[in-house]
Amino acid sequence: MLIITIAIFAPFLAAVLVPFIYKQIPNRNIGWFVLLVPLLLFLLLSSFIPNVASGNVYIHTIQWIESAGIHFTTYLDGLSLIFSLLITGVGTLVILYSIYYLSERESLGRFYVYLLLFMGAMLGVVFSDNLMVLYVFWELTSISSFLLIAFWYYRKKSRYGAQKSMLITVTGGVGMLAGFIMLFVMTGSYSVREIISSIGQYTDDSLFMPAMALILLGAFTKSAQFPFHIWLPDAMEAPTPVSAYLHSATMVKAGIYLVARFTPIFGGEMVWFYAVSCVGIFTLFWGSFNAVKQTDLKALLAYSTISQLGLIMCLLGLGSIGLREGYSANAILYTQATFAALFHLINHSTFKGALFMVVGILDHELGTRDIRRLGGLMSFMPATFTIALIGSFSMAGLPPFNGFLSKEMFFEAIVSIRNLDILSTGMLGSMFPVVAWIASVLTFVYSVIIVFQTFLGQHHPTRLDRKAHEAPIGMLIAPSILAVLVLGIFFFPNVIGSYLLRPAMMAVFPAFEGAPGLVPEISAWHGFNPALWMTVGVVVVGTLLYFSLRYWKGIYNIAPMRWSLDSLYNSLLIRTELGASVLTRSYMTGYLRDYFTYIFIFFIVVVGGGLFWTGQVTIDLSNDASITINEYIIVCVMMVAAVAILFAKSRTSAIILNGVLGYSIAILFVVLRAPDLALTQIIVETVTTALFLLCFYFLPEWKKEKSLWTTKIINGMIAISMGTVVTVLGLVVQGNKMFESISVYFENAYDLAGGSNIVNTILGDFRAFDTMLEVVVLFLAGIGVFALIKLKAGKGGRDVEDQ
Template sequence: MTIHFAIIFPLLMAALIPFIYKAFTKVKIGWFVLLAPVTVFILLARLIPLISSGETQTHTYEWIPSLGINFTTYLDGLSMIFGLLISGVGALVVLYSIFYLSTKEALHNFYCYLLLFMGAMLGVVFSDNLMVLYAFWELTSVSSFLLIAFWHHRRASKAGARKSMLITVTGGIAMLAGFIMLHAMTDTFSIRAMIAQAPSLVEHTLFIPAMICVLLGAFTKSAQFPFHIWLPDAMEAPTPVSAYLHSATMVKAGIYVVARLTPLFAYDLTWFWTVMIVGLITLFWGSFNAVKQTDLKALLAFSTVSQLGLIMSLLGIGSLAFHVDIDATAIIYTQAAFAALFHLINHSTFKGALFMMVGIIDHEAGTRDIRRLGGLMTIMPATFTIAVIGSMSMAGLPPFNGFLSKEMFFTSALHIAEADVLSRASATALVPVIAWIASVFTFIYCMIIVVKTFFGTTEKLPQDRKIHEAPLGMLISPFVLVFFVIAIFFFPNVLATYILAPAMVSIYPGLASMQEMTPHVYAWHGFNTELIMTLGVVLLGFVLYRTLAVWRRIYNTLPAQFTLNHVFNRVLSEGENVSSFVTKLYMTSSLRHYSLYIYVFLIVIIGGYFIVNDAFRFSMANNAEIHVYEVLLVFMMAVAAVAMLFVQSRVTATVLNGVIGFGISIFFVIFRAPDLALTQLIVESVTTVLFLLCFTYLPAWKPEKSSRREKTTNAFIALFVGALVVLVSLSVLHFNEFKTISSFFENAYELAGGKNIVNTILGDFRAFDTMLEVVVLCIAGIGVYTMIKFRMRKGDDRHEN
């Protein structure tokens, strides 16, 4: 129950904000919004002792039990980590935004989107049902789109939001296909139930396709190569959004899915190779490209890409534990997953602080361009302290938490190079090399952040404003984060025992005990290979930083047309051109053409199917007797239909159309269908009145002049469609190719409790369809009402002027 509340509470507050935000005119609404993440964090923190003891919490609300789709929440060690990050960092981001954002901004919109995203992320990490997880997954894409495009007056913001939406939603659709395949294999949507069947699924033909589809969703959301290109463009969002979505939460959603489904897919080595290789490429490519950036947020964006690749590669290495015996070798590989989770937390602390630091600089100096910054150490000493602690932790130096997880990363990379369970030993030998080179570039861009921004002279700083230290309120959140950066370094085993250890059981259920899989974390390992690698990173990184001007020109060797961004923009542009060309072929603004397309399609598809399957078979022998009054009624309707083609008045055409409609209602009475007759009479009466009302405001009717060829075509199409409908209607009486569903609906009273079959079909059997029709009508009504009110308001303004 607590976990359901944790998900729903931010969503409810998001729904309330549009109605209550005016009550906070003198006090920022952010203080009210802060209540949501703080409440969720406290609720989860109270459960830490329970979860650390190995217990879990689960609760189910039935939603669509017939399809196995229920709102089931599951709290274990893994979801606890993400829940604490989402709520804890969320609280700090909201506090930071209270002082960062101007009261002139549309704060009610901003906080509504932020709470919507927070609830969606909590739904992702706490959902045990894959369909519910997917619903929240796409809600994160929608809400992040709104947050990235918050400054919608900027073209770059709209472009970044569109790019992130296109890439992440496309990956989400692929992931949905993977979830459906998993259901086809396991006959359940429960993640826990699927994991219980994992060893028997490896040989299934859908196993690899499902794995690939799920990984596509995870890679796009967590900005893995080559899908990482959306993340730098998303930096156009306000800094609180970057600090929250792009360092601690949204980009970690893919990490969560990979970690959660590792015990499901890791029994096949394809999972290991794919996750590890993609992670390593992302690690290197992100760190390499971060060095050339001149915008501090863009630099941090590429560094985030790199760090996400590091975590992803560690999860891939950790999956090897499923391919060795449960002994010391397996424990070695599980420690890679431990390092992944450890660095996940560390990254959220130092990267969140760094994003906030950049936001402070942008807020006070008016620029994030490294080429226009320098000498800020004496002007902004508190911000400088945040930058040094965050950057050195990201570079993997002591005494900061990033050093501990980076050393564990080196250890895992060295172990994978020595693994004897793999046939491609030469390929795995490159892992520590790539890890080390990427760490060198990481050190370089960390030096750029600190030295280029805070050292040197102040001559390049903008001279149109007085730069000073940020207010205390804006410094609280980043200082809390850097406090944890240092505290975790000195007390890592508190975190390991109470937070990380239970999560290891989630990734490796039944593989070994919690204590065996949780290493004792300590800073000093002696003079080992990992320490030598770290010293090499510092020495080479410092030399390369000092000679940056000499070798930085290598970034210009790759032509712009070969970059991934250019390819994306070209594909998008060409796709728009092709779609525009195809659309113009049939969107001619002619109702005749549109009707022609529809009827020709009907003739070709329906008529073709019946001809190919020899389905035009019928017999009149068993038909009921046709009475004279029925023949007269049909004749009257036919005369009215033909007469409509030749009349010159809209009123006359409306009356003739009414004759046809009322004639159909009489047929319903004859065939003992009073409900349909009543509905037809009401609809026909209302539409006739509406037609006559509309015609009052239309200009005089001028019949269209059509050529003989067009008239002949129209006549043939009309005759073909009319004949086809009659023949199909007669043929279906004897068509037995498909099993009829009428027997199912005849049991409507037992199944739905309704004595009227038509009502039960509309209100129960196809309830979703009916509900969505009502929603569409409601949205259309709101749109019409808004347009009328807007026009009236504009009219009033003109009148006043």
């Protein structure tokens, strides 16, 4: 349907309009205009829920690059619907929250432009069926998130975090692009739907495994999986609304979407199962382990996000093994891990979005996020405390909150996976439940830290920058809605199961469509099973670890900081910059003659060497036109003028000789019956000569440099070699025509374009777009010059003490 395509571009159109509207309305009110975009899109996409739940999918194609097989095809199914509802739904709440969070002194117009760009890019990712179009939107999410993270660009940490996220995610994106191209080489199609339907015959292709690895690289970097997770904590320097949006519901979920979407393609392979599930389970543990030691609430939530993303990724890997089993009872059992992943995806967006907003409220109202300075806030901020309690206990996996349901399903999937034949004979089958349980214990610990150390205990007003008080009602609306969803999903989970999760499962497992048991019934009570006892163990052990935290927290100081991945990244970045600086200084000498020398030598070696190495130096002059005496004379004059410039004693002599060379070319055009080119050459030569004379008049006296005779010999050899290669290349091309000249087509210009002047017709009709873009370039250059002329130094400045 065309309406899905419109939904993608609606945020981009709004982003274009924001700067104009921003000038016409009060600063804060721009947020209310922007709020309408995701709200209307959410309502629009919600209208598709009943039809998609019935098994309908919506496809719309706009023909684009036919020769390359690249078309703008949108595809709405159960999987893309879940993500699009999260993008627009959470986006609506984040913008509502930002209206009250951000100060009027901020550049709100710029903020909302970036946010809308990101929203449109994410919708493009989840709706795109064509791999190349998906990649374009994928990298656009990296660019727009870079702008959002660096919104407070005058802060050194913001710039660093933005750069870090850009480098890591874009690097993964380039690898993903290579994987997409490999898929196209194998299957001959860029369409995800077509690749899924035909992939069975290509699994033995030599490019299949490399394509899988590269696509997983893109997914892991975007979703902050170990060891690429290091960009996410530094990205928390962004404003809290950005963190609540990018790092709980959207950007980090792009990698999750990619793995889910490509599970039908690669899911039957053991490499996919091991890579996704093992990376996910270790990321789950590593994120929860590092979250406990954080003293900044936002940093704690950053590592908890890494951990939760690892949990979802692990479940997707475990569920993919169902494709290898084929249609059977065991296969359906394993696919329920994917169901749990999709369910926890929704739950995580609700409770983590609420928690990010709570931390933003604390920072906004109290001036700090440092846990060591907080405490006893429950009586001052009861509404904020309630939201934090709901979000934290849901993240810990406690009832009656939605996180408990998906966490129980996670435990059940982890326990059932031990029955796989590939795992039952080794330690790996037991390692999964053990690591998952330990990570869940640590998750319980840091969830309790958020509630107890922030809102309970003793209050320390002297440690706060501002007096403790409840946040304004406007700032509480968005997190309250998310908290209500946390509770509502717990009591009515099967509404989501039937209308959202069921069609999403059909998208991930199209081969099992309609299979009984593919979508399990969600229930809070499954009896006294292993998952329940694991939860009981999590609560008991987690409580003991929390109250004994001060006795064992010293383990975080055992490993020196220089062994961390952050230190490795910083060291690599510094060494790369130093290496680039040394390399640049080695050839950037500041002398134009050196740069020409590099260019000429490269050309001589590559082009000249290539011609002689391949034996392509064959010259055929038999079909060339005869040369008249007039042409010989003009060429000789040009040669004499060109050589004489080298021996000129003054600038004026050199300019005159250069003019002789230019006007001789114009005369040659006249002889060859090209009056328009001759006229252009005369105009250009006249203006150039005049400008040279004008500029050189103000330059100091010209003193020719005295060069060593060895330098002169080397320069002479380079010049002769360059001239020889260019001449030979021209003769080779002229004498070896592999195709009929394109000029034959243009000779029919009058019939094709209605113009009798072939040159004008080429410029105005045949290559009209090229000419138009050249004019646009000149226009942009003019705008740039105008902006520089009008630019005025700003008064005052921002606080740059941390630069």
